[in-house]
Amino acid sequence: MTFLVVVGIAIVRVRNLLAVTMLTGIYSLLVAMLFVLLDAVDVALTEAAVGAGLLVILMLATISLTTRKEKVHATRQSLMALVVVTITGAALVYATLDMPRFGDPEAPAHVHLSPRFTQESPTEIGIPNMVTSVLASYRGMDTLGEAVVIFAAAVGVLLVLGTGTVRRRRDPEGEKSGEASEQS
Amino acid sequence: MNQYIVLRVVSKLMIPVIMIFALYVQFHGEYSPGGGFQAGIVFTAAFIVYTLLFGLEAAQKAIPPKAAHILAAAGVLLFIAFGYAAMFLGGNFLEYKVLLPNDQAGETFGIIGIELGVGITVATVALSLFYSFAGRERR
Numbered sequence: 001m002t003f004l005v006v007v008g009i010a011i012v013r014v015r016n017l018l019a020v021t022m023l024t025g026i027y028s029l030l031v032a033m034l035f036v037l038l039d040a041v042d043v044a045l046t047e048a049a050v051g052a053g054l055l056v057i058l059m060l061a062t063i064s065l066t067t068r069k070e071k072v073h074a075t076r077q078s079l080m081a082l083v084v085v086t087i088t089g090a091a092l093v094y095a096t097l098d099m100p101r102f103g104d105p106e107a108p109a110h111v112h113l114s115p116r117f118t119q120e121s122p123t124e125i126g127i128p129n130m131v132t133s134v135l136a137s138y139r140g141m142d143t144l145g146e147a148v149v150i151f152a153a154a155v156g157v158l159l160v161l162g163t164g165t166v167r168r169r170r171d172p173e174g175e176k177s178g179e180a181s182e183q184s
Numbered sequence: 185m186n187q188y189i190v191l192r193v194v195s196k197l198m199i200p201v202i203m204i205f206a207l208y209v210q211f212h213g214e215y216s217p218g219g220g221f222q223a224g225i226v227f228t229a230a231f232i233v234y235t236l237l238f239g240l241e242a243a244q245k246a247i248p249p250k251a252a253h254i255l256a257a258a259g260v261l262l263f264i265a266f267g268y269a270a271m272f273l274g275g276n277f278l279e280y281k282v283l284l285p286n287d288q289a290g291e292t293f294g295i296i297g298i299e300l301g302v303g304i305t306v307a308t309v310a311l312s313l314f315y316s317f318a319g320r321e322r323r
Contacts, residue, residue, distance in 0.1 A: 041217040046222050049225040049229065057314065058314065061314070062317065127215075128215050129216065132219055132299070137278075137280060140267070141277075144263055144264070146221075147260050147263055151256055151309060154253075154256055158316055161317065162316055
């Protein structure tokens with residue numbers, strides 16, 4: 001957790017975007033380790049693969065297309081913003097006081113549907129990994145929506161950025177001008 | 185890239201292992217952590233390593249962008265097809281237990297099928313995102 005805070009502050013402070021990208025990857029790995037500690041191995045695997053792997057690669061590709069330095073704007077520090085942020089943060093911290101303690105068996109999340117999933121799913125579905133059976137069978141419609149969202153995201157990016165097909169450069173005018181310059 | 189012999193050898197050793205691991209995550213998802221989503225990303229990671237070392241053109245010779253787009257749609261359609269197959273066999277949409285005579289076997293079969301659809305979609309979507317970022321030239 002301490003590392004998370006340190007890396008988070010570093011991401012905000014550092015101006016070199018390449019370093020920020022690397023720090024984002026480190027942040028994702030730390031979060032993945034936190035998930036492993038909380039026994040959420042499926043989520044940890046996803047976080048490590050997407051956050052630390054794919055996202056960093058895509059950000060690096062973006063940086064190589066744009067620029068490596070963040071522009072520094074001299075903005076006025078607004079007192080109003082500080083007040084709003086402090087009040088919101090205090091409200092959120094206050095709300096966590098109402099939450100049940102971590103691992104409390106009487107917590108509302110553990111008495112409604114969870115017992116049914118944990119007790120019935122091995123006999124009903126016949127699959128040891130409950131995360132998979134909840135994701136794919138009980139919540140199949142959600143997962144279908146997820147797949148469609150991913151597909152829609154790809155369609156959007158392809159429409160904006162193009163398909164990225166490598167084209168061999170066959171620019172006849174360019175070749176001619178090159179020859180001309182060689183001759184001259 | 186021909187001069188970096190260490191990179192070439194290590195990547196040639198590692199890329200098949202990463203791909204096999206992706207397939208393991210895909211088809212062993214019922215017993216161990218993992219599933220279609222994670223497997224797709226891991227598979228694409230192997231491909232991105234290949235692209236970084238051997239260039240975009242070589243990678244697109246292996247999986248052309250057009251094939252990736254078609255497969256992305258095919259993955260979603262496979263998912264939906266399992267839903268409708270359950271409907272035609274008398275169940276609700278995505279109710280897998282009617283797919284096979286045994287309830288448990290039907291559920292398992294359906295889950296493996298839709299996870300395969302998710303895996304194909306995620307892998308090819310991630311790959312085409314990477315293609316479209318990497319294929320742009322700097323202006």
